[in-house]
Structure formats: C-alpha cells, structure tokens
Amino acid sequence: MLDGPRLPPRSGGAPDSLVILLHGYGADGRDLIELGEIWAPLLPGTAFVSPHAPEPCAMAPVGRQWFGYVERNDRERWAGVEAAHPALDAFIAAELARYGLPASRLALVGFSQGTMMALHTGLRRAQPLAGIVGFSGIHVQPSSREDDTARARVASRPPVLLVHGDQDPVIPVSALTRARVTLAGAGITPETHIARGLGHGIDADGLDLAGRFLARVLKPQACA
Known part of the structure; x- marks a missing residue:
C-alpha cells in the first residue's frame, strides 16, 4: 500500500478537502x-499527502518511480501508467475513505512522471475529482490500435491546469501543446501556462497559479 508524508489542515479541524501530491x-x-505548506494559507481546511511511488528507482537508488523510464517513448509510458494505475487508484480510494470525503473534494497535483499518473488515473475515476494540476508532464496516450478502448475509459472530466517551462530539457514544452489537443479529444479544455525561461521545475508563478486554481476548485461548499 502506498504511503508518504502528510500535512494536516492548517485550520486544526477535520479536513474539508484533500490534495494528493504525486512526485516525479x-x-x-x-x-x-x-507545496502543502506554501498553499496552506489559501487552503486552510485542506489535508495534503504525498505518497512514495511504488517502485525503487532504477536510476536513482534513493528515489522512487511510478514506472520504469528507460526508453522514454510513448509505448513505454503507456505501459507504465497502465501498470501503476491500480496502486494509485486504490490509494485514492483509501484516502477518501480515511477522511470521509467525496471525490469532489479531492485534487491531484503531479510533477513530471507524477503528472502522467495524475491525468491517467484522475480521468478514469468514476466520480469526478475537484481538479488536476500537472507540472512539466505529459498526457500519456496509447497506440492508435488501443485508442478507442482507452478513450472509452475516460470516466470524468474535472478542471485541469497544466504548467510547463519553455526551456524544459527533460520533457519539451511541446508536450503541453499536445496535451491541449488530446484532452480536448476527451472533452476537456485545460487551463494552461507556459513559464518563460523555466527548465524542468516549478517556479513562483506556477506555484501561485496552482494555488489559486486549487483554492477555486476546492472552495468550501456552502451549507444548504
């Protein structure tokens, strides 16, 4: 079972929402x-959890990976997100149950490989999430032979924000342009931001945009 460091709500009470952070x-x-500490002033009722990915990283002995990343092509990425999906999906279900929250009070935030997982799993959950933020990532796509089946598995269309540096040497910024197209094909129009001069990372503007996006989609619901 996945697990990792946690931050309780700044309010000190029971959480009214949850953000799951998916590392690269x-x-x-x-x-x-x-990131939870940075966004806590905007999200005082939100709990944060950042699970360790399920596998030791083959290229970084002290790190983790959601899936092996050697060839770095579409085939490898698709096989990887498919293989890692069940563990992340089960973790999401367990965390919602832990806090007694509906899916509509959950947001996923990913970086790089974590963005691949956030989009892949987040769009396949039967109950729509509040939102997905992806930094420096890819909306992973199947081969054309598998495309119809994969598209049919997109079960929800939450708000999505994608942020990418235009100087990213690891995942080119063209991945954001491609994601606009592939997400549109799934019925989603993402919000996007290209960070000028940024490499493979997250800058202050991206943190601010993501924080305001999360505050909007996780705005406390008024009592009836």
Missing part, C-alpha cells in the same frame, strides 16, 4: 510535501 521520477513523497 527518481524523487519520493518528501519532494513535494512542502
């Missing part, structure tokens, strides 16, 4: 958990 290749849950 070769890192672990500690890499992103501090």
